[in-house]
Amino acid sequence: MTHKDAISYTAMISVLVRAGYRRQALALYPCMLQAGAPPTAHTFAELLSACASGRLHCQGSQLHAQLLRWGTDLNLVLKTALVHMYCNCGSMDYAHTVLNSTPQTDVVLWTAIITGYAQSGDLQAALQMLRCMTGAAVLPNAFTYAALIAACSSSRALQAGRQIHARLFKFALEHDTSVCNALVDLYSKSSNRLLDLLHSFHAVHKPNVVSWTALIAGLVCNGRDEEAFLAFSQMRVSGVCPNSFTVSTLLKGSSSSLAFLHAKKIHCYVLKTSFESLDAAVGNSLVDLYVRFARMDDAWAVATTMAFIRDRFTxxxxxxxxxxxxxxxxxxxxxxxxxxxxxxxxxxxxxxxxxxxxxxxxxxxxxxxxxxxxxxxxxxxxxxxxxxxxxxxxxxxxxxxxxxxxxxxEPRVVSWNALMSALVSNKCYKEALSAFEDMILVGAKPDGITLSLVLFACNHGGLVDIGIKYFNSMGTLFGVLPQRSHYTLFLDMLGRAGRLTEAANIVDVIPVEPD
Known part of the structure; x- marks a missing residue:
């Protein structure tokens, strides 16, 4: 083309963005300016889409400044593209500023910012945006509710998820595929009731691969290996083709010997359907499966077939x-x-x-x-x-x-435990207790493992009275209720010290069933 105008540049940018060549698309913008082709609102929308998918905050904010410099009208499409870009980059304050910059809003714009808060794990802010949205007389759609349910799922907020589930019936969205998929994921992660999971799945009229995969993941999470493999078979019978994520999810849940036999059948299915389907996710899941059952020859055989896709997980x-x-x-x-x-x-x-x-x-x-x-x-x-x-x-x-x-x-409790364990294993019992005191002084909160190490150090270091003091204050000072392992260490300490009457009295009042 001897003469390239704004339309031709924008079309090329759009093609590159859709093909995943984000940086090449962004590189066309300065070429466009040098050619004297002024960018349009559609140009900026496409470029912002590239920044959003690549989480390119710096380039996105520069484009925001450019569209202000060019005096481009901030219509709803451009406003939504800006909000989407800032949300994807985790800049929720900027996204909120853009939302309030003009009075025009629609369901797509509100859904974009709700999705942003949901992805950042801020469920309360997402719910607040829903209230603002309804206050602006904009009705939420299926994608809005799917984003909110996803936020409840990531936050393990089961009660809030149930309330949103109840709202779906008001808008006749209880059978929408995207919403039901989100509900299946929520109940698989947060609910102990298997019926919640099954009801959400069966509400979908035509389950897709995402629906089936979410169901299988939920069954796996609940330890229902047999039902998970049965769901996989039903999925294939229904004409829905599993993807690599479905297969890897199923393989990760194989824990029993019977499930292992089913998993070997899945391995055969993978090899039979397509050799190329043994991608990194499926291959790593198979390696992990064989490792769990100490079948190292099989694990290595799978790793060998992954010659060009082996990664650190393998x-x-x-x-x-x-x-x-x-x-x-x-x-x-x-x-x-x-x-x-x-x-x-x-x-x-x-x-x-x-x-x-x-x-x-x-x-x-x-x-x-x-x-x-x-x-x-x-x-x-x-x-x-x-x-x-x-x-x-x-x-x-x-x-x-x-x-x-x-x-x-800034050592966390795991690091303090590692240090104390090292000292105890090397018979430096007083040093281990000194490390525990340092841990308390710096404000680190001990856990059950920490107190076990303390009791072990007191036991083998002959510091019985100090051990009794720490044991009696586990709940009040440290918020750790004694478990069976703590009582075992405590009784062993009293027994070694010859304080058998005290040990017998403890056994009589122990709140857990002695083994």
């Missing part, structure tokens, strides 16, 4: 399985393979490999992994730090373990 699952079988050296070979294949190593993966190194006699491998964590910028990762503390303590390098703990800027 290798972490393999390493975990090899660790459980006591094959630490073979587990550590996985990290070498990851580096050779340029597979990203994250904190969770490195923590698994540090667990392997902790079981070895030599400290050298652990130190090399520590160096890797520094080089990869993962030394500040909490899971890595906790694993380093554990590794150094098991190798009797308590000085290094303490140094790792001190490098944590």
């Amino acid at each position: 290798y972490t699952s393999l390493a975990r399985g090899l660790n459980q079988m006591g094959l630490q050296w073979r587990a550590l070979e996985m990290v070498v393979r990851m580096f050779h294949e340029d597979v990203d190593v994250d904190g969770y993966s490195l923590a698994s490999f540090l667990s392997s190194a902790a079981s070895l006699i030599s400290i050298e491998i652990g130190k090399q992994l520590h160096s890797c964590s520094v080089k990869l910028g993962l030394s500040s990762d909490i899971s890595v730090s906790n694993s380093l503390i554990d590794m150094y303590s098991k190798c009797k390098y308590m000085g290094d373990a303490k140094n790792v703990f001190q490098s944590i800027r």
Whole structure:
């Protein structure tokens, strides 16, 4: 084209955005200005859509400034595109400012900002927007309610979800597919009543792949393996083709031996339908399945077929399985393979490999992994730090373990527990209690594991009176009610000290059933 005008540039931008080439689409905007083609409202809407899908806040705010500079009329389409962009980028204050910048609103605009608050996990703000929406005499649609139910699901707000469910009947939306899918997800995550899940699913006249997958996920979450596999069969009979997420969801829930046999059939189905369907999600779920049942040869066979799609989840699952079988050296070979294949190593993966190194006699491998964590910028990762503390303590390098703990800027209870466990395992009982006192001083709240470590330290350190004091104050001072494990440690401590009468009296009044 010898002459490109605003229409041709906008059309090309639109094509690139739809094809997923966001940055190329944005790069056309300065070319457009250089060619003397003034952007239109439709141009800005397409560019803002690219920023929204890519969460490009900086570019999106610059485009906002540009449309103000060009004096572009802020119609509802452009206003909705701005709100959608800011919501996707997590800038809810800016989205709210745009919403209130002009009086014109419609259901699409309100739904966009409600969805934004829902995605950011702010259920109360989303409900407040619903009230404002109805106050503006705009009726919500199915997408509005689906977003609100999704917010209830992520917040585990079952009661609020039930209230929204009741409102659906007023607007005759109780059979809408998108709304029912959201309800199935809500009840699968938050409700203990299986009927809630089933009623929501059966309300859909024509369940799609999302509906079936949500049902299967709900059954898996409720430990209904048999029903989940039956639903998978019914899904195929109904003519709905499962996708990789459906299959991986089903495989993740296989915990019983009978479910394992069903899962092997699913593996056959995957290979039979299409070799290409063994994507990363399905492949990793199969690897994880075989690892759970200690079928490492099968797990490795699946990983081998994933030659070009193996990722950190594949290798972490393999390493975990090899660790459980006591094959630490073979587990550590996985990290070498990851580096050779340029597979990203994250904190969770490195923590698994540090667990392997902790079981070895030599400290050298652990130190090399520590160096890797520094080089990869993962030394500040909490899971890595906790694993380093554990590794150094098991190798009797308590000085290094303490140094790792001190490098944590704001240690959480898990890190304090790791330090105390390291001290206790190395028979530094008084130091463990001192660490507990430091933990209380800095305002960290202990949990049941922390108090177990305290009682163990008092027991084996001969500090019976201090142990009795901590045990009696577990509920009042720390908000932790004694469990069976705490009573066992407490009775053992009294027994070792020869205070058998006190121990017998405790057994008589113990609030849990003694084993």
